[in-house]
Amino acid sequence: MLHRTLAALAAALFLTLSSSALAAGPPKGMPPLPPQPKVHPAGIPANYMLVSPCIVGMGEHWADVKAGIHATTLYGTYQGKPVFTEIMLLPADFAAGKSYENVLRPLPGYQIDHVDIEYLKHGHPGMAYAHYDIHAYYVTPAVEHKICPNGVAVPM
Secondary structure (H helix, E strand, C coil), X not given: CHHHHHHHXXXXXXXXXXXXXXXXXXXXXXXCCCCCXXXXXXXXXXCCEECCCCECCCEEEEECCCCCCCCCCXXXXXXXXXXXXXXXXXHHHHHCCCCCCCCCCCCCCCCCCEEXXXXXXXXXXXXXXXXXXXXXXXXXXXXXCCCCXXXXXXXX
């Protein structure tokens, strides 16, 4: 599950940046935006940017960097193909009765195979407070575990 935390970290760091901040470069101490591929993956919205390297067991994260971080839909790819939809939600929003409609849905042409929900009590850099990372995978768990075998992993 730690590799998921790194993936969420990368996505969270860049979701908190404004488009003008990205143009000027990330703030001191934040990792740079990964190089953008020459070919945008089919199915990923055109306004989304690559925000993470390939994460072991997950893939690359794509996000609308102009959007807010809470309940923003992210997408994951591996070898140029979509493999998941992700949202990050705050426990306080659930406690307050906030509803989320139609935010965890597959991209057109894909079906959700399974959903993983991870509670991060202390969050992670970029979103360093309690929240849930919810991933809806389009691939089986067996395929998920083979994604990015040489990608970025979180050291134990």
